[in-house]
Amino acid sequence: MPTRKARTTWTGGLQDGSGEVELVSSGLATFDVSFPKRTADDADGTTSPEELIAAAHSACFSMALSNAVVTAGGTPKSLVVDVEVRLGPDPAGGFHIPNIAITVRGDVEGLDEAQFVAAAEGAKVGCPVSKALTGTTISLDAALA
Numbered sequence: 001m002p003t004r005k006a007r008t009t010w011t012g013g014l015q016d017g018s019g020e021v022e023l024v025s026s027g028l029a030t031f032d033v034s035f036p037k038r039t040a041d042d043a044d045g046t047t048s049p050e051e052l053i054a055a056a057h058s059a060c061f062s063m064a065l066s067n068a069v070v071t072a073g074g075t076p077k078s079l080v081v082d083v084e085v086r087l088g089p090d091p092a093g094g095f096h097i098p099n100i101a102i103t104v105r106g107d108v109e110g111l112d113e114a115q116f117v118a119a120a121e122g123a124k125v126g127c128p129v130s131k132a133l134t135g136t137t138i139s140l141d142a143a144l145a
Contacts, residue, residue, distance in 0.1 A: 002025075003025075004025040004026075005024040005025045006021060006022060006023055006024055006025075007021070007022045007024050008020065008021045008022070008033065009022070010033075014035050015035060015036060017034075017035070018032065018033065018034045019032070019033045019034070020032055020033065021033055021047065021052070031046070031047040031052075032045065032046045032047070033046055033047060033048060033049075034046050038050070038087065039087065039095075048087070050085040050086070050087050050097065051085070053085045053097070053100075053129075053133070054083040054084065054085040054100075055083075056129050057083045057085070057100065057102070057127070057129045057130070057133070058081045058082065058083040058102075060127045060128055060129035060130070061081055061083070061102055061104070061123055061124065061127045061129070061130065062079050062081045063127075064122075064123035064124075064126050064127040064130075065079055065081070065104065065106070065119060065120055065123035066079060067123075068119035068120070068122050068123045068126070069106070069108055069111060069116070069119050071119075072111055072115055072118070072119045073110055073111070074108045074109060074110035074111035074115070074116070074119070075108065075109040075110055076106065076107075076108050077106075077107040077108060077109060078106070078107045078145075079104060079105075079106045079107075079108075080104065080105045080106075080145070081102065081103070081104045082102070082103045082104075083100060083101070083102050083103075084100065084101045084103075085097055085100050086098060086099055086100075086101075097133075097136050098136070098137070099136060099137045099138070099139065100133060100136055100137070100138045100139070101138075101139045101141070102124060102138065102139065102140045102141070102142075103140075103141045103142075104120055104140070104141070104142045104143075105143055105144070105145040106120075106142070106143075106144055106145060107144070107145045108144060111144075113143065113144050116142060116143075116144050117142045117143070120140060120142035121140060121142070124138060124140050
């Protein structure tokens, strides 16, 4: 199986420094990162580890759900998956990701609402990114569009 690679180049301290995250394997993009912007309400043109986790999780979950729908006998026409990853204070000190929220709306033929929700629950558990994030609570709001 393939291995993917990203690289961050950082200069300066935590509060006054900044960096760039490069998607090395694909060569598709380089993104600015900054700790003050990471913890601010407005990202102001920078990304964060939490946003990158959300992107990875939404893509992985979409693929897993597409497969789960087909396995359950349905046909996925479209899936819209939003993932929110929150950074919060860690009671033990520092920061942590206390929870992740997945919201999916599907246009699916051949499955009723209950079957779609069951497929989504299976995808949430089976998605490799979900498995990597097992130390965090992951909620799911799944419904047919």
